Amino acid sequence: MTEIHEAPPGEFNAAVLAASLAGKHAADTVEILNGLQPSDAADVVRLLPREAAIEILDKPELYFGAEIIAALPRHVAGALLAGMSADVAADIVQLLEEPAKTELLGELDGVSRGAIVDLLAYPENTAGAMMTTEFVSVPSTWTVEQTLQHVRSVERTRETVYAIYLLDPVNRRIVGAVSLRRLISGEPSAKISALALEPITTLPLTDREDVARLIAKYDLLAVPVIDKAGHLLGIVTVDDIIDAIIEESTEDVQKFGGMSATEEPYMQIGMMDMIRKRGGWLAVLFVSEMLTASVMQHFEGELEKALVLTLFIPLIMSSGGNSGSQATSLLIRSLALQDVKLDDWWRVMLRELPTGMILGGVLGVIGLVRVVLWQKLGIYDYGEHWILVGLTVASALIGVVAFGSVAGSMLPFALQRVGFDPASASAPFVATLVDVTGLMIYFSVALLILRGTLL
Amino acid sequence: MTEIHEAPPGEFNAAVLAASLAGKHAADTVEILNGLQPSDAADVVRLLPREAAIEILDKPELYFGAEIIAALPRHVAGALLAGMSADVAADIVQLLEEPAKTELLGELDGVSRGAIVDLLAYPENTAGAMMTTEFVSVPSTWTVEQTLQHVRSVERTRETVYAIYLLDPVNRRIVGAVSLRRLISGEPSAKISALALEPITTLPLTDREDVARLIAKYDLLAVPVIDKAGHLLGIVTVDDIIDAIIEESTEDVQKFGGMSATEEPYMQIGMMDMIRKRGGWLAVLFVSEMLTASVMQHFEGELEKALVLTLFIPLIMSSGGNSGSQATSLLIRSLALQDVKLDDWWRVMLRELPTGMILGGVLGVIGLVRVVLWQKLGIYDYGEHWILVGLTVASALIGVVAFGSVAGSMLPFALQRVGFDPASASAPFVATLVDVTGLMIYFSVALLILRGTLL
Numbered sequence: 001m002t003e004i005h006e007a008p009p010g011e012f013n014a015a016v017l018a019a020s021l022a023g024k025h026a027a028d029t030v031e032i033l034n035g036l037q038p039s040d041a042a043d044v045v046r047l048l049p050r051e052a053a054i055e056i057l058d059k060p061e062l063y064f065g066a067e068i069i070a071a072l073p074r075h076v077a078g079a080l081l082a083g084m085s086a087d088v089a090a091d092i093v094q095l096l097e098e099p100a101k102t103e104l105l106g107e108l109d110g111v112s113r114g115a116i117v118d119l120l121a122y123p124e125n126t127a128g129a130m131m132t133t134e135f136v137s138v139p140s141t142w143t144v145e146q147t148l149q150h151v152r153s154v155e156r157t158r159e160t161v162y163a164i165y166l167l168d169p170v171n172r173r174i175v176g177a178v179s180l181r182r183l184i185s186g187e188p189s190a191k192i193s194a195l196a197l198e199p200i201t202t203l204p205l206t207d208r209e210d211v212a213r214l215i216a217k218y219d220l221l222a223v224p225v226i227d228k229a230g231h232l233l234g235i236v237t238v239d240d241i242i243d244a245i246i247e248e249s250t251e252d253v254q255k256f257g258g259m260s261a262t263e264e265p266y267m268q269i270g271m272m273d274m275i276r277k278r279g280g281w282l283a284v285l286f287v288s289e290m291l292t293a294s295v296m297q298h299f300e301g302e303l304e305k306a307l308v309l310t311l312f313i314p315l316i317m318s319s320g321g322n323s324g325s326q327a328t329s330l331l332i333r334s335l336a337l338q339d340v341k342l343d344d345w346w347r348v349m350l351r352e353l354p355t356g357m358i359l360g361g362v363l364g365v366i367g368l369v370r371v372v373l374w375q376k377l378g379i380y381d382y383g384e385h386w387i388l389v390g391l392t393v394a395s396a397l398i399g400v401v402a403f404g405s406v407a408g409s410m411l412p413f414a415l416q417r418v419g420f421d422p423a424s425a426s427a428p429f430v431a432t433l434v435d436v437t438g439l440m441i442y443f444s445v446a447l448l449i450l451r452g453t454l455l
Numbered sequence: 456m457t458e459i460h461e462a463p464p465g466e467f468n469a470a471v472l473a474a475s476l477a478g479k480h481a482a483d484t485v486e487i488l489n490g491l492q493p494s495d496a497a498d499v500v501r502l503l504p505r506e507a508a509i510e511i512l513d514k515p516e517l518y519f520g521a522e523i524i525a526a527l528p529r530h531v532a533g534a535l536l537a538g539m540s541a542d543v544a545a546d547i548v549q550l551l552e553e554p555a556k557t558e559l560l561g562e563l564d565g566v567s568r569g570a571i572v573d574l575l576a577y578p579e580n581t582a583g584a585m586m587t588t589e590f591v592s593v594p595s596t597w598t599v600e601q602t603l604q605h606v607r608s609v610e611r612t613r614e615t616v617y618a619i620y621l622l623d624p625v626n627r628r629i630v631g632a633v634s635l636r637r638l639i640s641g642e643p644s645a646k647i648s649a650l651a652l653e654p655i656t657t658l659p660l661t662d663r664e665d666v667a668r669l670i671a672k673y674d675l676l677a678v679p680v681i682d683k684a685g686h687l688l689g690i691v692t693v694d695d696i697i698d699a700i701i702e703e704s705t706e707d708v709q710k711f712g713g714m715s716a717t718e719e720p721y722m723q724i725g726m727m728d729m730i731r732k733r734g735g736w737l738a739v740l741f742v743s744e745m746l747t748a749s750v751m752q753h754f755e756g757e758l759e760k761a762l763v764l765t766l767f768i769p770l771i772m773s774s775g776g777n778s779g780s781q782a783t784s785l786l787i788r789s790l791a792l793q794d795v796k797l798d799d800w801w802r803v804m805l806r807e808l809p810t811g812m813i814l815g816g817v818l819g820v821i822g823l824v825r826v827v828l829w830q831k832l833g834i835y836d837y838g839e840h841w842i843l844v845g846l847t848v849a850s851a852l853i854g855v856v857a858f859g860s861v862a863g864s865m866l867p868f869a870l871q872r873v874g875f876d877p878a879s880a881s882a883p884f885v886a887t888l889v890d891v892t893g894l895m896i897y898f899s900v901a902l903l904i905l906r907g908t909l910l
Contacts, residue, residue, distance in 0.1 A: 025655075027672045061672070148639065155640045162617055162636070162676075180635060181617070184603065185610045200480075216701060217482045217516070219694040221617075221676065238693055239674040245697065246671060249704040250788040253711060257784020257882060258777055265794030266785060267802070271810060278781050279814050282856075285777050286818045290825060292769035297835050303765060307758060310765045314747035314772055314890055321776075322713055322740050322883040326733050329712020330721060333705040339720030347722070355726060359734050363741045370745060380752050401737075427712060427882035428777040435769055 012040050018047035026055040030062045038064040042071035054083040057092070060243055063268065066095035069104070078107025085159050086112070087132040087240070090119035119234075127211050128204030130244065131225045131234030134159045138192065140166035140175050145188035151180070160237050162221045166196050173230035174199055179221075201226045204233055208244045209336070215241050251423070252336075256329065258285065258428035285428050291436045292317075299443045306454040308382055309446055312367075312393050313439070319363055320400035320438035321431030324408030327352055328430050331412040335422045345413040349406060356405030357398055364394030385453045396445040400438040407433055467495050473502035481510040485517045493519040497526035509538040512547070515698055518723065521550035524559070533562025540614050541567070542587040542695070545574035574689075582666050583659030585699065586680045586689030589614045593647065595621035595630050600643035606635070615692050617676045621651050628685035629654055634676075656681045659688055663699045664791070670696050706878070707791075711784065713740065713883035740883050746891045747772075754898045761909040763837055764901055767822075767848050768894070774818055775855035775893040776886030779863030782807055783885050786867040790877040800868040804861060811860030812853055819849030840908045851900040855893040862888055 021029050021044070033041040033056065045053050045068050057065055057080055069077045069092055081089045081104065093101060093116055105113050115133045122128030136158055138147050151161050164183060166176040176196025186195050201224050202211055214223055215238055222235040251261035260277040262269055269277075296303065303310055331348065334340040340348060371390035374380045382389045408430045412422035447455055476484050476499070488496040488511065500508050500523050512520055512535055524532045524547055536544045536559065548556060548571055560568050570588045577583030591613055593602050606616050619638060621631040631651025641650050656679045657666055669678055670693055677690040706716035715732040717724055724732075751758065758765060786803065789795040795803060826845035829835045837844045863885045867877035902910060 025673065027674075151636075152640045155636050180639070181606075181610050184635070184639060185607045212697075216694075216697045218480065219482075221693075238676075238697070239671075242667075242671045242693070242697065242700065245700055245704070246792070249700070249707070250792065252704070253707060253784045253788050256708060256711060257780045259781040259784065262785070265792070266789040267795060267799070271806065274806075274810055275813055275817075278778070278810070279817055282774070282777055282781070282814055283817060283821060286770070286774055286821055289770050289773050292773075293766045293825075296766045296769070300762070300766075304762060307755070307762070310758060310768070311748045311751045311755075313765075313768060314751070314894065315741070315744050317769055317772075318744045318747075318776075318883075318886060318890060319737070319741055321773075321886065322737055323733070325712045325881075325883050326714040326737070327712075329708045329714065330717070333708050334721040337701070337705065337720070340722060344722070351726065351729075355729055355733070358730055359737055362730075362734055362738060366738060366741055370748075426780075428773075428780050431773060431776065431886070435773055439769065 012036075014040065014043035014047055018044045021048065021052070026052070026059060027061070029056050030059045034061075034063045038067035039071055042068040046072055046076065050079065050083070053080055057081075058084050058088050060088055060091070060240070063264070065092045070096055070100045074103055074107050077104055081116070082108055082112040085132045085134060086115040086119055087130060087234075090116045090129075094120055122204055125208045125244075126204060127202050127206040127208065127223070127225045127236055128233070130208055130211070130240050131204070131236045132159045132240075133234045135165060135222070135224070135232070135235040136161050136163075137165040137167050137174075137232055139169040140193045140196070141169050142192050143188065144183060144186040144190050144192055144195070147178070147192045148183060148188070151183070160222055160235070163224075163235070164192075165199065165224055165232055165235075166193060167232065172232075174201065174224060174226055174232045177224070199224055202236070203228070208241075209248060211236050212241050212245050212248070213338070252332070255421075255423055256332065256426050258282075258426040281426070281428070285432050288432045289435060292439055295436060295439045295443070299439075302443060302446065302455050306389075306446070306450060308389055308454075309392070309442075312396075313442070315367070316393065316396055316400055316442050317435045317438050318431075319360075319397060320404035320434040321427075322404070323356060323359055323401045324404035324430040324434045325427040327356075327405045327408030328411055328425050328427065331409045332423050332425060335412050335416055342413060342416055345410065348409050348413070352405045352409045353402060356402035359405065360398035360401030363401060364397040367397055368394045383454070385450065388449055388453055392442075392446050392449045395449065396442040399441040399445060400434070403437055403441060404430075404434045407437070467491075469495065469498035469502055473499045476503065476507070481507070481514060482516070484511050485514045489516075489518045493522035494526055497523040501527055501531065505534065505538070509535055513539050513543050515543055515546070515695070518719070520547045525551055525555045529558055529562050532559055536571075537563050537567040540587045540589060541570040541574055542585060542689075545571045545584075549575055577659055580663045580699075581659060582657050582661045582663065582678070582680045582691055583688070585663055585666070585695050586659070586691045587614045587695075588689045590620060590677070590679070590687070590690040591616050591618075592620040592622050592629075592687055594624040595648045595651070596624050597647050598643065599638060599641040599645050599647055599650070602633070602647045603638060603643070606638070615677055615690070618679075618690070619647075620654065620679055620687055620690075621648060622687065627687075629656065629679060629681055629687045632679070654679055657691070658683070663696075664703060666691050667696050667700050667703070668793070707787070710876075710878055711787065711881050713737075713881040736881070736883070740887050743887050744890060747894055750891060750894045750898070754894075757898060757901065757910055761844075761901070761905065763844055763909075764847070764897075767851075768897070770822070771848065771851055771855055771897050772890045772893050773886075774815075774852060775859035775889040776882075777859070778811060778814055778856045779859035779885040779889045780882040782811075782860045782863030783866055783880050783882065786864045787878050787880060790867050790871060797868060797871055800865065803864050803868070807860045807864045808857060811857035814860065815853035815856030818856060819852040822852055823849045838909070840905070843904055843908055847897075847901050847904045850904065851897040854896040854900060855889070858892055858896060859885075859889045862892070 041064055138150055155161050162180045164178045165174055168175050177199035178195045182195045200218050204225050222237045224235050225233045254261045258281050368390045375386045411425045415424055416422045496519055593605055610616050617635045619633045620629055623630050632654035633650045637650045655673050659680050677692045679690050680688045709716045713736050823845045830837055830841045866880045870879055871877045
């Protein structure tokens with residue numbers, strides 16, 4: 001397809017790009033816009049038909065929603081915000097700076113503004129902040145036919161119509177939920193309440209991870225969010241929950257890797273921001289790890305007498321850190337999936353202690369074999385007490401790996417116990433914890449086995 | 456609620472339990488059954504009404520589906536399997552041992568058996584293995600009214616009816632998709648094809664992570680799986696995808712923690728199985744980490760002359776490992792979310808190198824301050840060349856942290872390049888990689904700075 005008036009390559013032409021987007025799926029358009037500068041993306045959005053622009057801004061995957069809205073003329077931006085899902089619109093408004101924020105809210109009609117302001121009041125990552133207020137509800141006294149007519153008439157303006165909520169006509173509390181599939185199969189003259197099921201609901205301050213668990217467990221397409229009196233405030237839909245699960249998963253891996261979670265894609269994070277997010281934890285870990293230098297200083301006399309011991313320090317420390325990292329990753333997920341409850345900590349410890357000792361024993365045997373082989377093959381001379389050195393290494397490994405397994409598995413419990421996310425436990429943190437203790441275990445074992453010979 | 460003929464506490468009574476389950480949500484019943492012995496769970500399932508038993512067995516969350524099916528009389532088990540979703544039934548049949556497997560397939564009618572056998576042929580974790588064959592499709596020549604009638608008549612037997620697929624009446628290839636919400640709002644006499652959209656499809660061998668990406672990107676409730684000719688083979692529904700995303704997330708954290716992914720919940724894994732899953736990687740890492748001992752042996756002369764250098768070995772090594780772990784966790788997720796593509800590796804390296812040097816510089820300053828403080832405050836005497844020792848530590852930190860950041864960020868690219876999952880990169884593996892090189896960097900820097908004084 002060759003166009004005559006095409007823009008020269010490399011030069012950005014909003015009109016050409018906007019025209020080429022006609023008929024594209026909104027999700028694909030979002031990917032293209034994400035590759036542009038925010039101001040260029042705003043130029044393109046301005047040229048799109050209103051419906052298309054709303055559909056694109058409604059995608060939480062769009063990086064620069066707030067920048068685009070801020071760059072558009074206020075009345076255009078207001079019309080777009082009013083057409084969007086209230087939950088995504090609220091997310092965008094939250095990111096706006098003053099005076100744009102107040103000016104834009106002023107452009108909105110009372111209903112749209114009210115919905116957005118209400119949503120802004122809920123803390124991030126809660127059901128309240130995620131919910132949309134565009135749901136379908138009908139009085140519980142209606143018939144199937146009435147309900148179906150209503151669904152048809154509001155279909156275009158609702159985020160989902162696959163679940164219909166029944167409200168008590170007097171106190172307007174939620175009394176039931178009907179799926180669209182049950183509705184269309186119902187007898188038109190039947191009472192809608194005859195098809196209803198007890199709704200599975202959540203409260204606005206529930207954490208998004210718990211909402212995700214509810215949706216996953218009951219295979220729901222949406223969860224109604226209610227206040228304590230039972231009034232329906234909004235619904236959280238399955239597509240928002242998928243985005244949330246993916247985001248949580250990214251955060252969990254990053255936290256486990258030992259850094260603060262990032263919100264933007266890798267290439268979008270400024271270098272200084274990146275250094276802050278990584279440097280903070282790195283410095284904390286570094287200062288804690290300084291204890292290893294103190295431990296080594298404390299055992300300086302022993303090190304001088306038996307320099308051969310230093311050769312195995314990295315090996316023993318890292319084995320403790322590795323077994324701790326394994327145990328932590330196991331328990332973080334078990335607690336997140338609720339396979340294991342907080343009260344199970346002692347049951348876990350009773351498993352981890354023997355598991356760690358056996359794993360340490362296996363490594364100990366490998367370590368001992370190495371010392372014997374190197375000695376016998378003449379690769380390295382560990383001195384006249386080489387067999388005792390080998391036994392020291394093997395015994396220390398049992399202790400260090402067992403300690404690593406127990407400490408690594410208990411850390412997520414401890415974090416959850418004091419009200420933190422168990423997923424805040426990171427592999428580097430566990431390694432630091434185990435390094436310091438591991439060194440002490442190693443030197444103590446050495447003193448026990450080598451006293452009278454090397455020490 | 457006191458019953459007179461209650462079973463004595465502690466004694467299991469299948470009939471009492473089965474009766475108490477009436478009216479409970481299937482997902483809650485599954486949780487209760489998961490707490491029982493498999494044989495007890497089978498006794499309970501046998502006593503449930505057929506519909507309820509099918510609904511429970513249909514939940515992928517049920518731990519002992521295969522054990523329950525195997526424990527039931529073959530004709531009962533066959534009737535339950537035939538009533539279940541083909542995808543879950545196939546998962547259960549896959550786990551059965553012979554002769555139960557063949558005997559049970561013999562109990563099934565031809566259609567159910569065919570569907571299950573077809574699904575068994577697809578490799579695990581692909582769209583083909585996850586898909587269900589209970590979807591709704593109609594000829595593209597039908598009207599809205601005809602289609603709606605058809606949906607009503609098959610509603611009870613389909614996993615989802617929220618997407619209806621249009622097939623060419625001649626060659627039976629998929630030509631469009633209509634959502635139920637569009638369908639109910641359509642003019643009854645209109646052609647169904649007028650409401651149809653181009654379907655977003657996938658192939659049966661597509662990895663479940665890619666299917667999840669598709670569903671998340673386009674906010675779909677189901678993705679049709681087609682063969683190369685365009686024939687509809689089945690659909691993957693959003694609830695199965697949520698389960699898959701959660702499972703992948705668990706696997707990713709466990710692999711990043713340095714162990715083989717587990718499939719059962721923590722408490723269900725046998726001790727020997729656990730030791731195998733952890734011991735394998737632990738031993739591989741241990742043997743690789745033995746290189747640190749070799750490096751130390753190589754620099755033994757230097758260590759003897761300057762024992763003070765050993766004090767900082769754990770500190771420097773762990774800082775390299777920590778920065779590597781951060782970089783790896785960042786890039787694993789960036790590659791998984793496709794924020795970063797394989798070709799971007801050099802762009803990432805150009806960011807990681809200066810980032811790592813700055814981070815190393817920050818730690819270096821902290822390390823230098825420690826040496827100066829301890830020396831000046833008289834806490835520890837690092838010898839007459841203490842300032843050079845401090846500079847050695849600081850310079851080594853810049854090199855080691857920069858190397859850790861670059862190596863940690865490149866590892867996921869390298870794995871993806873050779874066809875592995877980037878998420879196979881683990882924190883312990885990165886730490887091991889960085890430990891060996893880190894030691895070499897440290898000793899080389901020491902030789903450079905301390906030659907002529909300490910060395």
